[in-house]
Amino acid sequence: MxxxxxxxxxxxxxPEFIAACDIFMNPTxxxxxxxxxxxxxWAEKHSVRAHYYFLSAITGGCATEGExxxxxxxxxxxxxxxxxxxxxxxxxxxxxxxxxxxxxxxEDEVYDEIVSPSGFTFHELMEHGPAYQHYVYKKYEKGLMxxxxxxxxxxxxxxVEFKSVLxxxxxxxxxxxxxxxxxxxxxxxxxxxxYPLIMITGAxxxxxxxxxxxxxxxxxxxxxxxxxxxxxxxxxxxxISEGDWVWIENHRGRARQRARVTYEVHKGTIAAxxxxxxxxxxxxxxxxxxxxxxxxxxxxxxxxGKTGFGADLKCTLCKIYRCxxxxx
Amino acid sequence: MTRNGILVDYQxxxxxxxxxxxxxAELDLPLEQWGVKxxxxxxWPIKDAEGNPTDKYxxxxxxxxxxxxxxxxxxxxxxxxxxxxxx
Numbered sequence: 001m002x003x004x005x006x007x008x009x010x011x012x013x014x015p016e017f018i019a020a021c022d023i024f025m026n027p028t029x030x031x032x033x034x035x036x037x038x039x040x041x042w043a044e045k046h047s048v049r050a051h052y053y054f055l056s057a058i059t060g061g062c063a064t065e066g067e068x069x070x071x072x073x074x075x076x077x078x079x080x081x082x083x084x085x086x087x088x089x090x091x092x093x094x095x096x097x098x099x100x101x102x103x104x105x106x107e108d109e110v111y112d113e114i115v116s117p118s119g120f121t122f123h124e125l126m127e128h129g130p131a132y133q134h135y136v137y138k139k140y141e142k143g144l145m146x147x148x149x150x151x152x153x154x155x156x157x158x159x160v161e162f163k164s165v166l167x168x169x170x171x172x173x174x175x176x177x178x179x180x181x182x183x184x185x186x187x188x189x190x191x192x193x194x195y196p197l198i199m200i201t202g203a204x205x206x207x208x209x210x211x212x213x214x215x216x217x218x219x220x221x222x223x224x225x226x227x228x229x230x231x232x233x234x235x236x237x238x239x240i241s242e243g244d245w246v247w248i249e250n251h252r253g254r255a256r257q258r259a260r261v262t263y264e265v266h267k268g269t270i271a272a273x274x275x276x277x278x279x280x281x282x283x284x285x286x287x288x289x290x291x292x293x294x295x296x297x298x299x300x301x302x303x304x305g306k307t308g309f310g311a312d313l314k315c316t317l318c319k320i321y322r323c324x325x326x327x328x
Numbered sequence: 329m330t331r332n333g334i335l336v337d338y339q340x341x342x343x344x345x346x347x348x349x350x351x352x353a354e355l356d357l358p359l360e361q362w363g364v365k366x367x368x369x370x371x372w373p374i375k376d377a378e379g380n381p382t383d384k385y386x387x388x389x390x391x392x393x394x395x396x397x398x399x400x401x402x403x404x405x406x407x408x409x410x411x412x413x414x415x
Binding site: 219222262263264 | 344352359
């Protein structure tokens with residue numbers, strides 16, 4: 001879950017009804033979903049890819065596991081159910097009754113519809129391979145970038161803006177600037193007394209993507225445990241050796257990860273991993289796959305920047321100390 | 329008679345471990361058994377003549393190939409270009 005874990009945990013218990021679609025069970029859906037629908041992976045289903053600059057068909061090739069359906073098929077079946085349900089149509093003020101919002105009888109027909117602007121059917125696209133748009137260069141000279149059709153760029157001034165006139169209009173600094181984060185040695189010296197290390201987080205391992213893949217054995221063998229990078233001098237000060245489980249703690253909470261004693265970080269800074277939970281642990285409440293154990297977000301807060309964008313998620317202050325026998 | 333080999337430039341190896349995972353998949357090896365394993369030397373600072381650390385470091389990722397490596401013989405034999413369009 002995001003930061004302020006307890007707050008989210010309680011909030012997710014409140015909605016009347018939550019349905020989830022996922023490939024794997026995880027702590028979030030285990031604790032909050034009323035219904036969980038298993039979905040097919042990309043290898044088991046047909047699909048369409050339409051982001052960036054090309055359109056392509058994804059051709060599934062493996063037999064489906066169990067009762068999993070594709071997300072598209074789930075949507076299609078649900079839409080047709082609601083289209084045909086008198087009670088539902090009455091309740092949403094559509095008394096004329098049965099609709100045909102999703103008239104397609106099969107998934108492949110849905111994909112035909114999605115790719116139809118290209119002139120291909122879905123199966124034709126599968127044969128053809130990726131379809132590219134016609135490239136047009138110098139759109140800014142030809143009036144192809146702005147909704148009003150004028151030459152120039154899609155900015156309020158039509159120019160490339162080194163200073164942002166929009167930001168200025170809203171009363172913000174039109175130029176980029178650097179400021180100290182909300183928590184740190186400069187902004188909160190009192191906290192720094194108690195929590196003398198700067199913690200950064202969010203760096204990647206090649207083994208996983210965020211909280212994904214902890215349950216894939218061939219990826220988990222590369223990074224079996226969460227590790228936190230600690231400079232050798234900081235480690236020595238706290239009597240921490242390579243591989244020791246250590247608590248990372250601040251005024252908001254704590255999490256434990258294994259020490260990786262290394263020059264990869266500056267003295268005075270530690271780098272912790274994010275996204276950790278343990279699919280091999282008991283998934284029932286209250287343990288929920290041990291999602292609190294190494295969850296670094298417990299030390300961070302959901303506070304956006306001045307404009308509502310950005311957040312102090314990369315860094316905070318903390319202290320570290322070895323886990324006791326009882327902790328483990 | 330010519331023989332093939334694998335050439336690795338240690339200046340470029342970033343330690344992404346893709347080779348480890350690909351090799352396990354290709355040779356169908358069980359967990360924790362590696363056809364190629366990436367070893368890491370460092371990072372540690374290089375010291376100058378007086379024994380003071382400089383700002384130069386040794387930090388090398390070194391893929392080490394084991395005796396089970398057969399240079400992907402099965403793939404070689406089929407001679408299919410993996411980048412070619414599927415028919």
